[in-house]
Amino acid sequence: MIVGLPKEIKDNEYRVGLVPAGVRALTDAGHTVLVERGAGEGSGFEDSLYQRAGAKILDSADDVWAEAEMIVKVKEPIEPEYKRMREGQILFTYLHLAPDRELTRQLLERKVTGIAYETITDRHGHLPLLTPMSEVAGRMAVQIGAHYLEKMGGGRGVLLGGVPGVPAARVVILGGGVVGTNAAKIAVGMGAQVTIIDKDLDRLRELDDIFLSRITTLASNSYSIHEAISHADLIIGAVLIPGAAAPKLVTRSMLKDVPNGAVIIDVSVDQGGCIETTHPTTHSDPTYYVEGVLHYCVANMPGAVPRTSTFALTNATLPYALKLANLGFLKAISEDKGLRAGVNTYAGHITYQAVAESQNLPYTPLEELVEDLA
Known part of the structure; x- marks a missing residue:
């Protein structure tokens, strides 16, 4: 899989979605990782560290989004990023869609597969990707x-x-x-x-x-x-x-x-x-x-302490990113019900009930959209 790591552009957001060790884990597994130039500098990770871990450095966010099959971020996309999202692309990040009608509309219209860190669950029903932040x-x-x-x-x-x-x-x-x-x-x-x-x-x-x-x-x-x-x-x-x-x-x-x-x-x-x-x-x-x-x-309070926050977040998110890359989206969500709970939008539908109810929009269970989903 081609994995993209753009630089965060929200106000004073210095975290980054992958540390160099995470890039190494992905590239060792045979995946391509594209990193926007300067993406990790706010958290203290120079481009050279990503290059040594096997990443390819691209000059612009447009290039990263255009080539990547899965985008790994920290914060939800904001307006300048909307036009970069495309149909079928996996967006793996915090989404917080319930109060954000415009982002929800953009994800639905562009048919983006939106996987929200904050709704992924573990076998105990806890929220392992929300907990560190x-x-x-x-x-x-x-x-x-x-x-x-x-x-x-x-x-x-x-x-x-x-x-x-x-x-x-x-x-x-x-x-x-x-x-x-x-x-x-x-x-x-x-x-x-x-x-x-x-x-x-x-x-x-x-x-x-x-x-x-x-x-x-x-x-x-x-x-x-x-x-x-x-x-x-x-x-x-x-x-x-x-x-x-x-x-x-x-x-x-x-x-x-x-x-x-x-x-x-x-x-x-x-x-x-x-x-x-x-x-x-x-x-x-x-x-x-x-x-x-x-x-x-x-x-985005944790963005003020990006070094601590990035390590804490990526310790939790990397295993899921690897699973998505190694297995592909459909097999990954079929094998991991907790990861499946993170899917908030898919193929133009809201697939997380609480988001749909918060916005008074139709809810479609993921099982109705994906064949053979246990």
């Missing part, structure tokens, strides 16, 4: 929140861990999954008062055990959420419904009761955000205020 984003959320709580950052002027005689900051985390757990680890480690809110009582019991009662846990309902954020210095949105738009747990009217200068970090922004006032921002222009509350809603 959720770990990074959860940990980053606290350090970013700590910065913006500083007066010069635009916040209340509160030190996250406090000092003897002065209370620590109050951190409220909406969601007890991978993002929420990793955020709690850092916040607890910095000495903050941490509350995690989740609808799964068993998960709250697990978190109570993990943190040895150093956190407060609350069952999720609108009253508890409103009460908790009314006293919060830092609110972290960490809600995920795989493939679907995030539910709006915090309304604009609730923000009127949040202290002025408090900070919201909505990690759920990739799936539309779990705060009503959330809209995507960029690393170049990351924050805005609503009701006196600072919002940080950068949709």
Whole structure:
């Protein structure tokens, strides 16, 4: 298979879809890897490293997309990349289609096979390709929140861990999954008062055990959420419904009761955000205020630490890329139901139910489009 590795072009996105070791694994297996010049520089990988691993360096993204049968990326395509996608091409990347009608339309019209990292599952039903970036984003959320709580950052002027005689900051985390757990680890480690809110009582019991009662846990309902954020210095949105738009747990009217200068970090922004006032921002222009509350809603937070993020991501994605290249798309999804769950679009159809429901568009099971799919 011809595998293409273009440079990411989203605002301040420095990650890359393959490291040189991944290129070597693909070329050793007999595949051709085309790398756009400079694709890995943001993560510290010079073109020469890719060349030594067996890749061919091409001068432009147009050339990579035109020749490749499978494109391996990090972030979803944005407008300049739409025209490069073509019928039957495999696009292997984060897609986050639920809130993105235009990208969905482009994938359908161009009949691209869109395989989303965020909906691939393992044998336990977990999301192995989403987990590493959720770990990074959860940990980053606290350090970013700590910065913006500083007066010069635009916040209340509160030190996250406090000092003897002065209370620590109050951190409220909406969601007890991978993002929420990793955020709690850092916040607890910095000495903050941490509350995690989740609808799964068993998960709250697990978190109570993990943190040895150093956190407060609350069952999720609108009253508890409103009460908790009314006293919060830092609110972290960490809600995920795989493939679907995030539910709006915090309304604009609730923000009127949040202290002025408090900070919201909505990690759920990739799936539309779990705060009503959330809209995507960029690393170049990351924050805005609503009701006196600072919002940080950068949709590619891990891109700020690309060296760490790229290694963490590609450790997880490479086995799937190899499977697709070695077996071909049809055989790979036939043998691996978890990989099949990653297929969001195929042959002009939406093949992931949560995406279709989020956009009120027709859903077609992949099994109806592919013969002999077990």
